[in-house]
Amino acid sequence: MAFRSQRMSTSSPRSSMSFDPMEYNPETRRSSVQSIQSSTSMSTLSSTYSSQPTKATSMGSRPSSFTTTSQQRARSTQPPPPVFKRVPSEIYKNILRQLRIIHSEQYIQSCSTCYLRDLYSLALTSRAWDRAVRVQLYDQIHIVGNDSSIDVKKFKMKSGVRLKLLRRTLRERRVLAGFVHELKVPNLQKEPGVVDSETINLVASIVMACPNLERLIGFHHIYGHEFDRLTHALSTRRKLKEHTWIIGENTAITKRSQTQLPPGLMDYDQAEQLLSYHENWPSLTTLVLHSHNQGVLEHDIFIEIFHRLPSLRHLSVSSFDIDDFNDMTLQYIPALQSLRLESLDGITDAGLSRLASATHASNISQLSLINLNISSLLVISKLLAHLSLLTRFVFVSATSPEIPPGELVFQPILASASLSYLHWDIRADSGTATDNVTSSIRASGFPSLRTIRAPTDHHGTLQNVCKPRSSIVLPSDKYSTHHRTLRSTAPAAYASTLHASRARAQDRLDKARQTVQFKVVIDEDSVVQQIYDFNGFIGMVGSKIYYTLKPDAPGSDDALFNVEMLLDGTKEGKVKEGCSGLWNASHHAGNKWWWHTERWRFRREGWDVSRFF
Numbered sequence: 001m002a003f004r005s006q007r008m009s010t011s012s013p014r015s016s017m018s019f020d021p022m023e024y025n026p027e028t029r030r031s032s033v034q035s036i037q038s039s040t041s042m043s044t045l046s047s048t049y050s051s052q053p054t055k056a057t058s059m060g061s062r063p064s065s066f067t068t069t070s071q072q073r074a075r076s077t078q079p080p081p082p083v084f085k086r087v088p089s090e091i092y093k094n095i096l097r098q099l100r101i102i103h104s105e106q107y108i109q110s111c112s113t114c115y116l117r118d119l120y121s122l123a124l125t126s127r128a129w130d131r132a133v134r135v136q137l138y139d140q141i142h143i144v145g146n147d148s149s150i151d152v153k154k155f156k157m158k159s160g161v162r163l164k165l166l167r168r169t170l171r172e173r174r175v176l177a178g179f180v181h182e183l184k185v186p187n188l189q190k191e192p193g194v195v196d197s198e199t200i201n202l203v204a205s206i207v208m209a210c211p212n213l214e215r216l217i218g219f220h221h222i223y224g225h226e227f228d229r230l231t232h233a234l235s236t237r238r239k240l241k242e243h244t245w246i247i248g249e250n251t252a253i254t255k256r257s258q259t260q261l262p263p264g265l266m267d268y269d270q271a272e273q274l275l276s277y278h279e280n281w282p283s284l285t286t287l288v289l290h291s292h293n294q295g296v297l298e299h300d301i302f303i304e305i306f307h308r309l310p311s312l313r314h315l316s317v318s319s320f321d322i323d324d325f326n327d328m329t330l331q332y333i334p335a336l337q338s339l340r341l342e343s344l345d346g347i348t349d350a351g352l353s354r355l356a357s358a359t360h361a362s363n364i365s366q367l368s369l370i371n372l373n374i375s376s377l378l379v380i381s382k383l384l385a386h387l388s389l390l391t392r393f394v395f396v397s398a399t400s401p402e403i404p405p406g407e408l409v410f411q412p413i414l415a416s417a418s419l420s421y422l423h424w425d426i427r428a429d430s431g432t433a434t435d436n437v438t439s440s441i442r443a444s445g446f447p448s449l450r451t452i453r454a455p456t457d458h459h460g461t462l463q464n465v466c467k468p469r470s471s472i473v474l475p476s477d478k479y480s481t482h483h484r485t486l487r488s489t490a491p492a493a494y495a496s497t498l499h500a501s502r503a504r505a506q507d508r509l510d511k512a513r514q515t516v517q518f519k520v521v522i523d524e525d526s527v528v529q530q531i532y533d534f535n536g537f538i539g540m541v542g543s544k545i546y547y548t549l550k551p552d553a554p555g556s557d558d559a560l561f562n563v564e565m566l567l568d569g570t571k572e573g574k575v576k577e578g579c580s581g582l583w584n585a586s587h588h589a590g591n592k593w594w595w596h597t598e599r600w601r602f603r604r605e606g607w608d609v610s611r612f613f
Contacts, residue, residue, distance in 0.1 A: 087128070089132065092128070092129070092132035093132065093136075096119075096122075096132060096133065096136045099115070099118060099119075100115065100136070103115035103118070104603060104604065109579060109582075109583035109601075110579060110583060110601075111144065111578070111579035111599055111600075111601045111602065112142040112143075112144045112599075112602050113144070113579070113581070113596045113597075113599055114579065114581055114583075114584065114594075114596075116137070117581075117594075117596070119133050119136060119137050120133075120137075123137070134176070134179070135179050138176050138177075138179035138180050139179055139180070139181055139182070140181065140182040140184075141166065141180055141182070141183050141184065142182075142184040142602055142604075143162050143163065143166070143184060143185055143186055144184065144186060144599050144600055144602040145186060145578070145597070145598075145599030145600050146186070146597065146599070147159065147160070147161040147162055147597070148161075148596070148597040149597070159199075160198075160199070160202050163185060163186075163202050163203070163206060164202070166206060167202070167205055167206050167209060170206065170209040170210065171209050177209050177210055177211065178211060178212055179212075180210040180212065180213060181212060181213065181214045181215070182213075182214060182215045182217065183206065183207070183210065183213060183215070183216050183217070184216075184217050184218045184219070184602070184604075184607070185203050185206070185216075185218065185219045186219075187218050187219050194221075194222065195219075195221040197228075200221060200228055200229060200230045201229050201230075203216075203219060203230055204228075204229035204230040204232070204233040205229075205233075207230065207233040207234060207237065208233045208236070210237070211237075211239075212239050213237045213239065213240065214237075214239055214240060214241045214242075214283075215240075215241060215242055216234065217604070217607045217608070217609070218566075218602075218607045220244050220246055220566050220567055221246070222246045222247075222248035222292055222295075223245060223246060223247055223248060224248040224249065224250050224295075225247075225250040225252075225253065225266065225270045225273075225274065226250070227273065231277060232277075234277075235276070235277040235278075235279075235280055235281070236280060237280075238280050238281070238282065238283065239283050240281055240283065240284055241283055241284060241285050241286065242284065242285065242286035242287070242288075242314075242609050243281070243284060243286070243287060243288070244287075244288040244290070244563075244566065244609060245287070245288065245289045245290065245297075246290050246292050246295075246563070246567070247289070247290065247291050247292060247295030247296070247297050248292045248293060248295045249292075249293050249294055249295055250270070250295075250296070252267070253265050253266060253270075253296050257296075261323075262296075262298060262299075262321075262323040262324070263298050263299060263300060263323070264298075265296050265298065266296060266297075266298055266301070271298075271300075271301055274297075274301060275301065275304055275305065275308065278305055278308040278309060279308060281308075281309060282310060282311060283311055284309050284311055284312060285311050285312060285313045285314060286312075286313070286314040286315075286609055286610065287305075287309065287312055287314070287315055287316070288316045288563070288609060288612060289302075289315075289316065289317045289318070289320075290316075290317075290318045290319055290563045291318070291319040291320045291321070291324070292319075292563075294321070295320075296321070296324060297320060297324055297325075298323070298324055299323065299324060299325070299326070299328065299329050302317075302324070302325060302329050302332070303329065303332045306332055306333060306334050309334070312334050312336070313336055313337045313338065314336065314337060314338040314339075314610070314612075314613055315333060315336055315338070315339055315340070316339075316340040316342070316368075316612045316613070317340070317341055317342070317344065318340070318341075318342035318343055318344070318370075318563065319342065319343045319344075320344060320346075321345070321346070322344075322345040322346035323346070324346070325344055325346055325347075326344075326346025326347065326351070327346065327347060327348055327350060327351025327354070328351075329346070330347065330351050330352075330354075330355055331351075331354060331355070331358065333360065333361075334360060335360045335361075335362075335363050336360075336361075336363065336364055337363055337364065337365050337366065338364070338365065338366040338367075338612075338613035339361075339364055339366070339367055339368070339613075340367075340368040340370070340394075340612055340613055341368065341369055341370070341372060342368070342370040342371060342372075343370065343371045343372075344372060345373065347372050347373065348373055349373075349374060349375060349376050349379045352369075352372075352374065352379050352383065353379050353382055355383075356379075356382045356383045356385075356386040356387065357382075357386060361386075361387065362386075362387070362388065362389070363389060364387050364389065364390060365389045365390060365391050365392070366390075366391065366392040366393075366613045367383065367387065367390060367392070367393055367394070368393075368394035368395075368423075368560075368612075368613065369394065369395050369396070369397075370394065370395075370396040370560070371396060371397065371398065372397070374397060374401050375399075375401055375402070376401055376402070376403070376404055377401040377402055377403050377413065377414075377433055377436060378403060378404065378407065378409075379401070380395065380401060380414065381413055381414050381415075384414055384415060384416040384419065385415060385416070387416075388417070388418060389418060390416055390418055390419055391418055391419060391420045391421065391448075392419075392420070392421040392423075392613075393416075393419055393421070393422055393423070394423040394560065395423065395424055395425065395426075396423070396425040396426075396560070397425075397426050397427070397428075398426075398427050398428060399426070399428050399431070400426050400428050400430065400431020400432065400433040400434070401431075401433050402431060402432060402433065403432075403436075411439060411440065411443045411445075412439070412440035412441075412443040412444070412445025413436050413439070413440055413445075414436065414437055414440040414445055414446075415440060415445035415446065416445070416446055416448075417447060417448060418448055419446055419448060419449055420448050420449060420450050420451065421449075421450070421451045421453075422437075422446070422449060422451070422452050422453070423452075423453045423454075423559065423560070424437060424452065424453075424454045424457075424462065425453075425454065425455050425456050425559065426456060427456050429458050434454075434457070434458075434461055434462065435461060437462065438461045438462060438464070438465055441465045441545070442465060449544075449545055450544060450545060450546060451545065451546050451548060452466055452545055452546070452547055452548070453547075453548050453549060453550075453559060454501075454547075454549075455497075455498060455501040455549065455559050456501070457501075457504075457505070460505070460508045460538060462547070463505060463508065463538050463539065463547050464538060464539065464540060465539075465540050465543060465545065466539050466540065466543055466545040466546060466547035467539055467540075467543050467544070467545060467546055467547065468537045468538060468539030468540075468541065469509070469538075469539065469547060470509075471506065471509070472502050472505040472506045472509065472547075472549060473502045473503065473506045474502065474550075477499060477502060477503070497557050497558075498549055498550075498551055498556075498557050498558070498559055499557055501549050502549045505538075505547075505549060508538050509537070509538050512535070512536035512537055512538050513535045513536060513537070514535070514536075515535065515536045516533045516534065516535060516536070517534055517535060517536035517537070518534050519531060519532065519533055519534065520532040520534065552611045553565055553611060554603065561611040561612055565607075566607065566609075578598045578599050578600050578601060579598065579599060579600075579601050580595060580596060580597070580598040580599075581594040581595050581596050582594075582595075
């Protein structure tokens, strides 16, 4: 049965309420209105048609009252928009940011795979969630551990299944590739820094597919002054913000060094190739340069690299020969905010003294001097006095720097109005440097100091000027076999490890509690009523300084973050008590939903290059 739409006609005397906009004529308006019996309808129509009585309505147009009424009816019948469409985008970002924090906390049993699974589930909820999750899902891509054996069989690939699938997705969907700013690929090499060429080429192809890449973390190979695709791919990323050079040994340079002295050990092609990699890095802010197994990077190359990086603000140089990086090279560093110098035989007291007076060093806020040939304590005093923005200072030495004989000094010998964090580690038990630091603190030389870390505080002198603490050891220390073994050995044998340092600090606390430090006697009329004994403690009441022995990298036994931690891939390949999603086993969907291949719990803090400073 077919239904035909009915028109309302104003010309019919039987249907005076009918109206046809196609037949509407303003000249016949009054006669039509007189035929209406209802006063309410007549007043409504007259008020509607009296707005413009002399103008004709164009064909096909509908009066405004009917349009408004129909819109109101349609609007009243439409359901309200879903709540997700009315939520601002900032709410989605905050929820996703909190979700990332929950999955990445140090003592949470989750892992990167569980986090990505939750993001995927959120993306399936609605289109609004999909738009929000898509950016978060590809902003930081962390691929950890081995591939699933199921995926290996399914896609018939020997290795790199997830990397190849990711490469295909990024190549086919360029919009998603533009979201990628940070990339973490599996670090499964058996030897530190030694990566096969197939893996390097695969990672390089992924880097080339990410035009806005800023960081490649957890995957660092040794550069031996020979061309490789990964280094070339990274050199084309103009938005790259940090890079780590692990300079390795080169056969041609080694042969050349046996017959001639530097400079000139690197030939023209090697030097130009290395310098060309820095031409497209206008946004690079963090640079780490490390010599692995006597790798060579000559003095002139250092200077030219500094000139080609206009945005460089954080620099770490370590383990280079005296001819490669020395006091003269130090004078050419740009205006930095963070500087770390480690195991450099070419750096002396004179070079550091000139650095303290240089104008380009005035903005340094974080300074680390590790295993350098510093013999004068006055050099450290000059650095602390001239670097007015310094907030973090790290000093590690095998010997104690002393005040030169015949020098006239006043207390405080060491002083800094801005310093808030001090790492002081002198492995030698003899010397007066630690005592001078303690006396400077007591003389109000560091009014802003809030944290001290002293792994080799042999006699507890620095612990005595900090806040009293009830406990130094961490909850995990008593379960550590390494910790229990060290407690039974001689003190000098375990002075350099954090487990042992915490044990020694705790022993000092326990011994202080066994003695009565002062007594309170309550008497009435010269008759003693009560006597209270207060046990001793370590520290200074009223001090604002916190004494800590926690590492830079969570879970490490070394206090400072180092290059070896970046190159170590054994902990990712050999999983012990990793995550397989078991923590979410109570989910009603069963193990088909929560289970995944057991993988290492990746924490970004353990691979963050910023922890060098």
